[in-house]
Amino acid sequence: MKNQDIKILLVDDEPDILEILSYNLSSEGYQVFTAKNGAEGVDKATKKQPHLIILDVMMPEMDGIEACEIIRRTKGLEDTLIAFLTARSEDYSQVAGFDAGADDYITKPIKPKVLLSKVKALLRRLRSEQDAPEDILKVGKLVINREQYKVINNGEELILPRKEFELLALLASKPDKVFKREVILDKVWGQEVVVGGRTIDVHIRKLREKIGENHFKTVKGVGYKYVQ
Amino acid sequence: MKNQDIKILLVDDEPDILEILSYNLSSEGYQVFTAKNGAEGVDKATKKQPHLIILDVMMPEMDGIEACEIIRRTKGLEDTLIAFLTARSEDYSQVAGFDAGADDYITKPIKPKVLLSKVKALLRRLRSEQDAPEDILKVGKLVINREQYKVINNGEELILPRKEFELLALLASKPDKVFKREVILDKVWGQEVVVGGRTIDVHIRKLREKIGENHFKTVKGVGYKYVQ
DNA sequence: GTAAAAGTTACCAAAAGGTTAACACCTTTT
DNA sequence: AAAAGGTGTTAACCTTTTGGTAACTTTTAC
Numbered sequence: 001m002k003n004q005d006i007k008i009l010l011v012d013d014e015p016d017i018l019e020i021l022s023y024n025l026s027s028e029g030y031q032v033f034t035a036k037n038g039a040e041g042v043d044k045a046t047k048k049q050p051h052l053i054i055l056d057v058m059m060p061e062m063d064g065i066e067a068c069e070i071i072r073r074t075k076g077l078e079d080t081l082i083a084f085l086t087a088r089s090e091d092y093s094q095v096a097g098f099d100a101g102a103d104d105y106i107t108k109p110i111k112p113k114v115l116l117s118k119v120k121a122l123l124r125r126l127r128s129e130q131d132a133p134e135d136i137l138k139v140g141k142l143v144i145n146r147e148q149y150k151v152i153n154n155g156e157e158l159i160l161p162r163k164e165f166e167l168l169a170l171l172a173s174k175p176d177k178v179f180k181r182e183v184i185l186d187k188v189w190g191q192e193v194v195v196g197g198r199t200i201d202v203h204i205r206k207l208r209e210k211i212g213e214n215h216f217k218t219v220k221g222v223g224y225k226y227v228q
Numbered sequence: 229m230k231n232q233d234i235k236i237l238l239v240d241d242e243p244d245i246l247e248i249l250s251y252n253l254s255s256e257g258y259q260v261f262t263a264k265n266g267a268e269g270v271d272k273a274t275k276k277q278p279h280l281i282i283l284d285v286m287m288p289e290m291d292g293i294e295a296c297e298i299i300r301r302t303k304g305l306e307d308t309l310i311a312f313l314t315a316r317s318e319d320y321s322q323v324a325g326f327d328a329g330a331d332d333y334i335t336k337p338i339k340p341k342v343l344l345s346k347v348k349a350l351l352r353r354l355r356s357e358q359d360a361p362e363d364i365l366k367v368g369k370l371v372i373n374r375e376q377y378k379v380i381n382n383g384e385e386l387i388l389p390r391k392e393f394e395l396l397a398l399l400a401s402k403p404d405k406v407f408k409r410e411v412i413l414d415k416v417w418g419q420e421v422v423v424g425g426r427t428i429d430v431h432i433r434k435l436r437e438k439i440g441e442n443h444f445k446t447v448k449g450v451g452y453k454y455v456q
Numbered sequence: 457g458t459a460a461a462a463g464t465t466a467c468c469a470a471a472a473g474g475t476t477a478a479c480a481c482c483t484t485t486t
Numbered sequence: 487a488a489a490a491g492g493t494g495t496t497a498a499c500c501t502t503t504t505g506g507t508a509a510c511t512t513t514t515a516c
Contacts, residue, residue, distance in 0.1 A: 143326045155327040161493055178377045181354055196496055201473060203494085219377045220472060220503065221390035389504055424507055429462060431505085448461060448514060 003029035006123060010034045011041035011067065012056040012085065015067040017110070021054065023110045025119065038062025042070050045077060052122055055108065068102060081122050082151040085110075139172045142211065153211055160210070163188065163211055167203050168211065169227035180223040200224075231257035233307070235278040238262045239269035239295065240313065241287045245338070249282065252340045252345065266290025270298050273305055276380060278352055280309045280347065282334065293328045300329040320445050354454070367400045368456040370439065381439050392415060395431050396439065399454035408451040428452075 008030050010021050015036075022032045033048050035041040038055075039062050053071065055064040064084055071077050083104045104122055106115060135146035143152040149165060151158040160168065166188045171179060184200055185193075195211055204224055208216050217225050229455075235260050238249050246262045261276050263269040267290050273281055281299065283292040292312055299305050311332045319414050331420075334346055365372040371380040377393060379386040388396065394416045399407060412428055413421075432452055436444050445453050 001490085124476095138326065141327075154435055163494065176376045176378075178375065179245060197496090198473080198475095199495060202475085202496090205474070218473070219387075219390075222377055225376065391505065423505090426462080426464095426508085427506060430464085430507085433463070433465095447464065 004031070007031045007033065007050040008119070009041065009044055009048060009050040009053045011036075011038065011044075011053065011059070011064070013037055013059045014056075017056070017085070017108075020110060020112075021115070024115060026115065028116060028119075030119075038064065038067035040117070041067050042074070044076060045071050045080070049077070050080065052083065054083050054085060056085045058087075083122060084119065137169065137172060139175050139226070142167050142172060142215075146174055151211075158210060160207075164203055164206055164210075167200075168207055168226075171216070171224060175226050175228060178219050178223050178225045184223060229355060232259070234280070235259045235276055236262065236347070237269065237272055237276060237281045239264075239266065239281065239287070239292070240284040241265055242284075245284070245313070248338065248340075249343065252343060256344060256347075258347075266292065266295035269295050270302070273299050273308070274302060277304060278308065280350055282311050282313060283330075284313045286315075296328040296330060309354060311346065311350060317346040319349065365397065365400060367403050367454070370400060370443075372397050372400055379439075386438060392431055392434055392438075395428075396435055396454075399444070399452060403454050403456060406447045406451050406453045412451060 008025055010018055010025075010032060011034070012018050012021075013036055018034050018036075022034060025032050033050065035044045038059055041053070041055065042062075042217075055067055057064040059067075060153060065073055068082055068084070071080065071082065081103045083106050084102050085108060087107050087108050094179055104118060106118055137144040137146065141154045144165075145151070146169060149159075149162075151160055151165065151168065167184065170184065170187050179187075185191075185195070189195060204216055204218075215226055215228070220227065236253055238246055238253075238260060239262070240246050240249075241264055243264075244260055246264075250260050250262060261272055261278065263272045266287055269281070269283065270290075272278075285292040287295075291306055294313070296310055299308065299310065309331045311334050312330045313334050313336060315336050316318060332346060334343060363374040365374065369382045373379070374397060377387075379388055379393065379396065395412065398412065398415050407415075409428060413419075413423070417423060432444055432446075443454055443456070445455055447453065
């Protein structure tokens with residue numbers, strides 16, 4: 001995404017601050033909108049759907065924290081980035097602000113360089129961020145990262161093919177539990193798919209080769225289990 | 229377990245971070261302790277026995293990974309949950325950290341929502357490990373784990389073939405109750421299967437060999453029962 | 457004492473799983 | 487476009503485990 005496509009909303013009651021920020025951000029190519037108080041800020045946020053909102057904490061009538069809370073509860077704006085503008089001394093507001101859902105702080109007096117680097121950092125996050133808590137499974141020396149489709153065994157990073165990964169993830173999700181062959185087929189292959197009688201075995205074989213022979217126990221007539 | 233009963237230790241050299249984390253966790257009701265460096269962290273961990281430790285990776289003197297390794301080797305803290313605080317980019321440390329025994333990662337900059345959901349997820353693990361109702365049957369010195377298809381008799385672990393396991397599980401499910409031969413056939417073999425007249429006897433014989441002669445009483449003309 | 461029921465043992469066939477190689481089918485690289 | 491490589495599956499063959507039976511002995515109940 002280019003800077004020209006990025007919308008930033010500034011909310012502050014001091015026209016000087018608005019002007020300084022606006023100038024600096026505009027000259028980097030960002031689309032800049034402004035609002036003079038919290039209420040107007042909320043209104044413009046809804047209408048313009050900005051990517052980033054820079055909110056002064058101290059404002060008459062509706063302060064930044066209150067505005068932030070409203071924005072966070074507004075549909076379509078839950079994931080909008082919000083940075084607070086605050087005087088360095090106002091320590092209390094930092095805490096309260098993070099609680100309200102702030103993503104970062106910009107302290108006054110504003111240094112253009114710092115401002116721009118913070119904005120860039122925040123927008124970088126916008127691109128990469130997935131808010132879902134990471135899906136990590138750890139069993140002994142084995143770490144399975146479902147999000148990254150990656151396995152670390154004894155500190156060694158492995159990339160497994162999908163079926164092997166899913167089979168491993170299933171078995172390791174409950175160490176020691178025996179998973180019946182039918183359950184494995186259901187969870188890894190899906191209930192409609194029909195595969196031969198040796199298919200699971202072959203995949204187990206590959207996992208034993210890669211992760212270690214002794215981690216996969218066979219329970220004859222039932223299925224397999226993962227043990228540490 | 230209520231939040232008031234849960235102890236969380238924060239270890240970071242930056243007072244700001246400690247304050248933000250502390251504020252957010254306290255307001256959820258958790259008991260929060262803090263330490264300013266790795267050494268102090270290890271010390272407080274030993275004294276306070278927290279349920280969860282949030283450790284900054286980058287700290288002067290003793291870093292988080294070193295502290296983690298020490299904690300993992302400390303008696304009584306082997307099962308404490310440990311989460312690392314790390315900058316998103318430091319990918320290498322993820323590998324090293326998991327190797328050192330970390331349970332999860334929290335990336336900076338810290339979003340209170342993400343932090344709290346991660347903490348909740350981790351603590352959910354703590355709870356489910358403790359009070360998950362496992363499929364375990366205990367009869368005297370005999371422990372039958374249906375989920376793991378495993379039997380422990382007098383502390384000795386046995387792996388029984390399926391038919392023997394199921395026969396034992398059936399009889400032990402109601403100690404002293406006599407199971408008629410027809411009932412045993414029905415439950416263990418299934419109603420369609422036809423087997424010879426000595427089949428059950430042979431399996432009982434094998435169980436007597438493995439579990440102990442005197443636990444299996446014959447009731448002539450009726451069936452068998454398991455007694456302690 | 458006798459017949460029915462259960463115990464015992466050894467043996468065997470079937471079942472289950474292990475192993476390997478080959479194959480179609482993709483995807484990526486050249 | 488061809489070559490190379492990866493993936494998922496199957497077929498064929500091998501090994502081990504298992505479940506069951508036959509044949510015989512012992513115990514129990516009447």
